[in-house]
Amino acid sequence: MIHKPLATTAASALALAMTIGTTTAHADEPIRIGVLATLEGVFAASGQDGMRGFDMAVDRFDGEVAGREIQVYRASSDASPDSALSAARRLVENDEVDILIGPLSGSEGIAVKNYAHEQPQVTFLNGSSAAQETTLDNPAENFFRFSTEGVQWQAGLGTYVYEEKGYERVAILAEDYSFPYAQIMGFMTEFCDLGGTVAEKMFVPLETRDYSSVIARMPQDIDAIYTVMGGSDILNFLEQYQQMGGEAPLIGGSIAVDQTILSAEGPDRDYLIGTPTSGPLADDWDDPEFVAWQERYQEMFPDGLGSPGLFAHAYYVNTLAALTALEEVGGELGDGHEALRDALQNLELDTPTGVVQVDHNRQAIADIFITEVSSDGEGGLYNRVVGVVEGVNQTLGFPEEEFLANGFAARDNPPVEECQ
């Protein structure tokens, strides 16, 4: 009698366990789509925006594709690969999703791609993760990325600052992890080819608060500082750099001068005017399709960001790709998703930021926007589009063998010595 509860628990656990694994997909059943974003921790706001992008794509299809209802399963990570993996396992192995969309950040992406190798029956599409290795190093047959990655995001920036801004010698200051390495590679490839030189590469640990030693070491004979940092790091650096009398203009990485930085309090923001950067979208892009998408976002999410961010964009594009391809094949998921994957491979996807296709590694070829921080005349700052680089691929236009011969982006790759 005393032990009854334990026995009942065991029995119900057994019963529960037995019901799992009895469901299989049929043509008239709903399509199960899992979405994984970071809804906990420091990137929670980004994860929410990613979810908004996902919801917009599902909404565009009115919640059904090829006559089959879309059943959405959500999961959250805290931006660590451990938690992303754990959430992906739940979606795939417990909720038995057909398609998984996510995750949000770079190292999570590599973890999920590795997991995709183990789960060939599921088709994975990226969320907004942007590590180079995800699709370039041991890519998974069933992992598609219709969004661009860190190296691609800086395409055109090196050319722009060399030719338009006239910067010939820069110092690089970056946070010490994989995303900045990739961005630096994208920047240096063009900048150094044109004849620009890099005086020094300086790395600071994430969440550095004191930049005095870095600023003291900053070379004097430079035209600009290329800063690949984000969040509080760039704000702290900027404040201390100004206090110590620094005057060199900045060039920004893709997350260095986003709207959160531009709207941060402080008298130093005007210093940022004229800072060029590049990335997968730009707030004031006046293409009608982009404007319509932006308005739809504002309409659907009155309490969202003023304009859809990088994360909403990436999740939207990837989800849109999945749904468009599903529609094309009439929701057919037989033969290990063969038809769906063919459709994805050959898709010419119309997105708010131009046509996107994937290459043989299932990595997006898409347009990149070059922007410059400008004043809106009312005290606010925004990123003004100054150029669009069309059809940027993962190897930045180089033949793949030549590009790969240089190795993956790393702390000391590309080496600074070859660019001095």
Next chain:
Amino acid sequence: MASVLDETPRTNDGTLARLVRSLRWYYVAMIAFLLIYPLITGGFWTVQIGAQTLILGTIALSLMLLAGYGGMVSLSQLTIAGLAGYMIAVFGGASGGLGLGWPPFVAIPMAIAVATLFATLVGVISVRTEGIYTIMITLAVGMAFYFFVLQNREIFNAFDGFAGLRPPLVLGINMREANNFYFFCLAIAGFGYCLVLYLSRAPFGLALQAVRDNPRRMRALGFNIQAHRVAAHALAGFLAALGGMLLVWMNGQISPGSVGIAPLISILIIAILGGIRHPVGPFIGALIFVLLDNFAMQLIGGDRFNTVIGLIFLVIVLFSPDGVLGLWKMFRNRLRRQPQDSVESRTE
């Protein structure tokens, strides 16, 4: 714990015979259930729920040993587990040519040894403090370790950490296979459970509990209380290191996020939730934690799932300071009262 002590006949015959006699039917049922569990469930339930519960339970068990028997609440148990995981990557090698690439039979014992040594050091530092100060000092150790691995590139590979970590082949058995991995975790967790249960009655464990209850008297009796506490830290560190080894193999990777403040506190939550009076507590706590962590989002959806997790924890701790174990005891006592009064005349 008290009930286990009381129900065991105090005879002087061999340990094995005593063990067999103390086996109740629900132990047998539980063991049988744990053994057939992976055979009736799929990969997700085997690894993600089953193995993860056992792994987190083992790490929380090390905290239960310190807090329950020694009265020392340490927040750095996950740090020690994380160090063991990191050392497995550093000594044994990880993807991308990182690490030293030593063979597993050298790398794994070395990793466990380094983590145990570190736990001993933490013990040496923290045993002179009491109560909340122990918590503070071990929290400081945990945070220092987190920022160190985040910013140290030479050894710990900074933000990126190590990936591609897989259990080695042991005697030709593929530990990467879900069921084998589960049984391996079960073996380690079972070992830890029995060790801690044994300790509760071994001279060392009894001395440790006495130190917890009255350090001054123990000192007057000639016991070296600091040495007992440091030894408890070393032993708990060893258990945590075993858990850390399993954790890193389950996740296949380790990075600063694995040893950040959130997982650090999770271990404390697991131990408190389950109860720190008996070694089964941490495993119960881990099961609840893992289930909530995986399914809370389906219960409520949207952005508020963490609120649900928090509320459930709050309710359990509010109604029973001793965690689920305390609830169970309360429930049992209430059930027992009626039949006992009339039928049995048990003294408790």
